[in-house]
Each structure stands twice: as C-alpha cells, then as structure tokens.
Amino acid sequence: MIRFTLLLLMILICSCEARLEDDIRASFSTRLLDINGDPVQGAQVTAANYNYVRTISGSRLHKFSIDDDFILGEGITDDNGEVSFLMLVDGGCYINFTESDRLNNLFIPRSQLENNLAVQIPEIRLKQLANVQVEFVNTSGTNQIFTTDFKLESVYCNRVYIDGEVITDPGCEEPLNRSNFFNQSTDDGLFEFEVLFPSVIEVSYTSPSGVEMTQSFAVTQTNQRYEIQY
Amino acid sequence: MKFNIRYLLFLLTMGWAVISNAQVKDSIDVADEPFRLVAFDIYLQRGFPTGDNFVGNGFEPGIGFGSRIQFYVYKDIYVGGALTQDYFDVKNPAATGLFDRTTKFNAYLYAGYDYKLNDIWRVQADLGYGYSQNKNRLDSGNGGGKFRDAGNVLRLTTNLEYEFTEGVSVVLTPSYEKVFYDIRVPQAREQQFASxxxxxxxLGVRFNWYDFNNREIKAVDKSLEELQSMDEDEMTIKEKRALFFLEKKERRRQRREARRGG
Structure with a gap:
C-alpha cells in the first residue's frame, strides 16, 4: 500500500503541468515613441507573466527579466512605432518594451481584462536606464541623525494600466538595500538607485526635530551623481 | 451554439428504442443478406485546417487517429459514437496566440445511412455532433505551459468501404468538421475565433458483426420444389447450399418412412 501511494505520488508530481487560462485571448496595441516624440522602429514588445521565480527569500522581482516565465505574446514595432499582437492570458501580465538601451514597462492587472480584452494604449515613451548616486555631505558638523525618502522612476516600480490610463504604481517603493537613516557614521551618506531617465528625483530628508527639506534633480544621463549638503 | 449532450443522448436513446422494436418484425420478412449489427472502426487520418479563421490561418496540416462504433438500428440506418485525436503544429502564432502546437480531441455521436453498392463495396454518410477540445502547448523554452480551447463539433463523415470478408473491411473516410469554439476574445477578433x-x-480497418439468423431462415424457407425447379447456373451459392441440405433432409425423411413401411 505504501509503495502504491508513493507511486501515485510520483505520478501526480510528474503529471503536474503549468496551466494558463482556458478559452481566452486578449490583444495589446500601442505606439512607441522616444523621448523626443519620434516613433521607435524595431522595438521588441513582450508580454509575460511571472509565475516561477521570486519565491525564494531574498530574491527580487526585476520586471525586465523574462527568464523562466510564459511569454504570452510578442511583437515588433513597425516604421510608425506601432505594434499589435494577440496575448494568451494567465492572470495579470507584464509588458516589456526594449530597443537597444531604451526600455519601459507596463503591468496589466487581470481585473482590467474582465470587461475589455483589447488593451489599447495610445503611446508609450521609451526611456533609458541610469545609475544615480545621491550623497548627503555633512558640511555643518551636526550630529543629528536624519531620515530620507526618495520619489523616483525606479526600474523596480511598474507603470500600471488602470481604467484605460497608465500610471506609476502608487504602492511601489524603491527597495533600498540599506537603512534610510544617515549621519549615524561618517560614511553612510551615499544612496544608489537604478532609475529610468529622463525623469526627476525628488529627495526629502527630515531632521530629528521634524524639519523636512526637499530637493529635486533631473536625471538626464546614464551615470549621474548628486550631492546634498546639510 | 450550446450543446446539450444529455438532451441528445435522450433523443438517441428514444429513437433507438422505437426503431429497434420495428426492426424485429421486419427482419423476419426481409433479407437474403445477413443483417449488419455493429461496425467498429480504427483509422489514421490526415487533417487539413482550412477557412479564414484562426485554425485555417494558424495551423499546419496534422495527423491523427480515431475510432468509431456504430449500431445498425433499422435496415441501413445506423447510430454511433466516435473519438478522434489529431496533432497540429502552429505555423502562424499571430493568428492563434503564442503557442507551439495543439492536440485536438473530439468526442461525438452521429447517425447515418449505409448503402450497399454490391457484394464488396459499400458507402456510408453520417452527421455527428459533440464535444471538441484543442489542448494547446507552449514550447519548453517558453515555460511549456498548457491551456485549452473548447467548443462543439459538427462533423460530416463519408466512408467508402471495401469488404475483404463479412467480418473485416477497409474504409476510406473523407470528412469535414466545423468546430464552434467558445473562446473569449476582443470584439475585433470574434469572427476569427468563432469557429x-x-x-x-x-484510412482504417472496420470490424463487422452480423446477424446470420436471417440468412438461415430465408434459405430454409424456400421450398425444395422451388429450388429444384431453378436453373443450377442461375442459383446463388446460398441457394445451392440450401438445395443440398434440403435434398439431404428429404432423402433422410424418405429412408425413415421406408423403414417404417417395411
């Protein structure tokens, strides 16, 4: 009986198969433009789900990776920057746009497909990836410990398709790989990010007494460094 | 086009009951041929997707196999059930959605008519309706996922049958099937995915089962005098055999009467 149960278990394990949703197709269409508003020809547009990875503790969802996932649909932009293709459906899906070093992304929640299986977005702008360093430099000699907060167009935050519009995921926060306190030691003022550009970074930092200061920086190239003196 | 299989099964069952009752009475009077009761087919087939739809535009021609079993319910009218399975590769994912290949499975019931051309050739035609499912698979490099497109199949099948013996035939079966899919798609694509x-x-092999009782009854029912009056060259093998046994029986009867008389 035990052998039979084990055999049954093995058969069940072997017969497990990844399944997508049955009896359904959606479609996606848009027009890709560069930062100057010109159409981008030959850009790869891929719709994928993310079923497999990111379950191991410490792993991180990177929306531009499509390894090990179902590709639900794909297309290449034409001379006019337009692309249109059928998509399989497996819950929500991520649309990745890439052309050379330019990219962008979009998340379509499953709920958005309930009433309309045709996702049509008038235009999407391709951006580039920038490594940005923001460093707080203590010029006043204060011993106070500050906290900081960043608003930026992170590569880890999706644009989301909601009710026909594309917005930046309001629930997404830049995943800092360090504490957001600084001035605890002499060399803890450096913060690094991967962001899309052209974009704007808004930095706010607060002193223990509750005084908040805010500064904005424009990101215009692939490697940029900003210094904030306090 | 929703298919209610229970309703169809009920109709077929009722139809079977009515006409098989009629057949019992008729078969006594008919037939110098044995009555075919059941035929069972197994066959290989080549499928050609066609039409201006996601099937015709998206699938390569494929191969498959099938089996059918049919019951002769009244003279040459039969009803039956069939299973088929076909394998197709996708040639145009833009028309079908991004997957690699599909396995089409059909299960349907049918009714048809069997026409006997001569002692060895027969033709049949039948119309069937039932369930159809395409099991679609993404390639292994793309996760190897599966999903299904289901619907109802309407199938017209014709058979050209060559009887090697009364028990075994070879059948050539051209058929046309239209599958009405229940796939939710954007409105602009509805026509492409409707069917x-x-x-x-x-090409396959058919195994037949006959009711030979009819033949025996008919042959013995012919009188000895009637058979003896026939020209031997014009007699069928059955009639010659019947004459042989009836003469033998008659000689035995005469010997028995001679013994009693003596």
Missing part, C-alpha cells in the same frame, strides 16, 4: 474548419482524409 474552425477541418478537412480530414482517413
């Missing part, structure tokens, strides 16, 4: 057409050509 798919397939032309099939199959």
């Amino acid at each position: 798919g057409d397939y032309l099939n050509i199959g």
Whole structure:
C-alpha cells in the first residue's frame, strides 16, 4: 500500500503541468515613441507573466527579466512605432518594451481584462536606464541623525494600466538595500538607485526635530551623481 | 451554439428504442443478406485546417487517429459514437496566440445511412455532433505551459468501404468538421475565433458483426420444389447450399418412412 501511494505520488508530481487560462485571448496595441516624440522602429514588445521565480527569500522581482516565465505574446514595432499582437492570458501580465538601451514597462492587472480584452494604449515613451548616486555631505558638523525618502522612476516600480490610463504604481517603493537613516557614521551618506531617465528625483530628508527639506534633480544621463549638503 | 449532450443522448436513446422494436418484425420478412449489427472502426487520418479563421490561418496540416462504433438500428440506418485525436503544429502564432502546437480531441455521436453498392463495396454518410477540445502547448523554452480551447463539433463523415470478408473491411473516410469554439476574445477578433474548419482524409480497418439468423431462415424457407425447379447456373451459392441440405433432409425423411413401411 505504501509503495502504491508513493507511486501515485510520483505520478501526480510528474503529471503536474503549468496551466494558463482556458478559452481566452486578449490583444495589446500601442505606439512607441522616444523621448523626443519620434516613433521607435524595431522595438521588441513582450508580454509575460511571472509565475516561477521570486519565491525564494531574498530574491527580487526585476520586471525586465523574462527568464523562466510564459511569454504570452510578442511583437515588433513597425516604421510608425506601432505594434499589435494577440496575448494568451494567465492572470495579470507584464509588458516589456526594449530597443537597444531604451526600455519601459507596463503591468496589466487581470481585473482590467474582465470587461475589455483589447488593451489599447495610445503611446508609450521609451526611456533609458541610469545609475544615480545621491550623497548627503555633512558640511555643518551636526550630529543629528536624519531620515530620507526618495520619489523616483525606479526600474523596480511598474507603470500600471488602470481604467484605460497608465500610471506609476502608487504602492511601489524603491527597495533600498540599506537603512534610510544617515549621519549615524561618517560614511553612510551615499544612496544608489537604478532609475529610468529622463525623469526627476525628488529627495526629502527630515531632521530629528521634524524639519523636512526637499530637493529635486533631473536625471538626464546614464551615470549621474548628486550631492546634498546639510 | 450550446450543446446539450444529455438532451441528445435522450433523443438517441428514444429513437433507438422505437426503431429497434420495428426492426424485429421486419427482419423476419426481409433479407437474403445477413443483417449488419455493429461496425467498429480504427483509422489514421490526415487533417487539413482550412477557412479564414484562426485554425485555417494558424495551423499546419496534422495527423491523427480515431475510432468509431456504430449500431445498425433499422435496415441501413445506423447510430454511433466516435473519438478522434489529431496533432497540429502552429505555423502562424499571430493568428492563434503564442503557442507551439495543439492536440485536438473530439468526442461525438452521429447517425447515418449505409448503402450497399454490391457484394464488396459499400458507402456510408453520417452527421455527428459533440464535444471538441484543442489542448494547446507552449514550447519548453517558453515555460511549456498548457491551456485549452473548447467548443462543439459538427462533423460530416463519408466512408467508402471495401469488404475483404463479412467480418473485416477497409474504409476510406473523407470528412469535414466545423468546430464552434467558445473562446473569449476582443470584439475585433470574434469572427476569427468563432469557429474552425477541418478537412480530414482517413484510412482504417472496420470490424463487422452480423446477424446470420436471417440468412438461415430465408434459405430454409424456400421450398425444395422451388429450388429444384431453378436453373443450377442461375442459383446463388446460398441457394445451392440450401438445395443440398434440403435434398439431404428429404432423402433422410424418405429412408425413415421406408423403414417404417417395411
């Protein structure tokens, strides 16, 4: 009986198969433009789900990776920057746009497909990836410990398709790989990010007494460094 | 086009009951041929997706196999059930959605008519309706995922049958099937995904079961005098055999009467 149960278990394990949703197709269409508003020809547009990875503790969802996932649909932009293709459906899906070093992304929640299986977005702008360093430099000699907060167009935050519009995921926060306190030691003022550009970074930092200061920086190239003196 | 299989099964069952009751009475009077009761087919087929739809535009021609069993319920009218399975590769994912290949499975009931051309050739035609499912698979490099497109199949099948013996035949089966899919798609694509057409050509073996009682009854029922009056060259093998046994029986009867008389 035990052998039979084990055999049954093995058969069940072997017969497990990844399944997508049955009896359904959606479609996606848009027009890709560069930062100057010109159409981008030959850009790869891929719709994928993310079923497999990111379950191991410490792993991180990177929306531009499509390894090990179902590709639900794909297309290449034409001379006019337009692309249109059928998509399989497996819950929500991520649309990745890439052309050379330019990219962008979009998340379509499953709920958005309930009433309309045709996702049509008038235009999407391709951006580039920038490594940005923001460093707080203590010029006043204060011993106070500050906290900081960043608003930026992170590569880890999706644009989301909601009710026909594309917005930046309001629930997404830049995943800092360090504490957001600084001035605890002499060399803890450096913060690094991967962001899309052209974009704007808004930095706010607060002193223990509750005084908040805010500064904005424009990101215009692939490697940029900003210094904030306090 | 929703299919209620329970309703169809009920109709077929009722139809079977009515006409098989009629057949019992008729078979006594008919037939110098044995009555075919059951035929069972297994066959290989080549399927050709066709039409201006996601099937015709998206699938390569494929291969498959099938089996059918049919019951002769009244003279040459039969009803039956069939299973088929076909394998197709996707040639145009832009028309179908991004997957690699599909396995089409059909299970349907049918009714048809059997026409006997001569002692060895027969033709049949039948119309069937039932369930159809395409099991679609992404390639292994793309996760190997599966999903299904289901619908109802309407299938017209024709058979050209060559009888090797009364028990075994070879059948050539051209058929046409239209599958009405229940796939939710954007409105602009509805017409493309509403249905798919397939032309099939199959070659298979048929196993037949006959009711030979009819033949025996008819042959013995002919009188000895009637058989003796016939020209031997014009007699069928059955009639010659019947004459042989009846003469033998008559001689035995005469010997028995001679013994009693003596």
